[in-house]
Amino acid sequence: MDYFTYEERLKYLHEMALKGRLISVSEAARKLDCSNRTIKRMLSHLRLKGHNIRYSYTLKRFVIRTEPEW
Numbered sequence: 001m002d003y004f005t006y007e008e009r010l011k012y013l014h015e016m017a018l019k020g021r022l023i024s025v026s027e028a029a030r031k032l033d034c035s036n037r038t039i040k041r042m043l044s045h046l047r048l049k050g051h052n053i054r055y056s057y058t059l060k061r062f063v064i065r066t067e068p069e070w
Helices: 003-018 025-032 036-048
Strands: 053-056 061-064
Touching (some): 003 025, 003 036, 036 053
């Protein structure tokens, strides 16, 4: 996977989380045609960029938190 493809996939993963469509790592891996571990690395990369992406057990999906955590 080259750099541009990786960046495009990162953007898509971020958009999925923003829209509430990032249900699971395995579903995202299937959509992006990569491994579960790659999706986990991509989520970690997005978190390092400052996006507060977390899994919500009540909503059963990944969400981006905008409010500060206490």
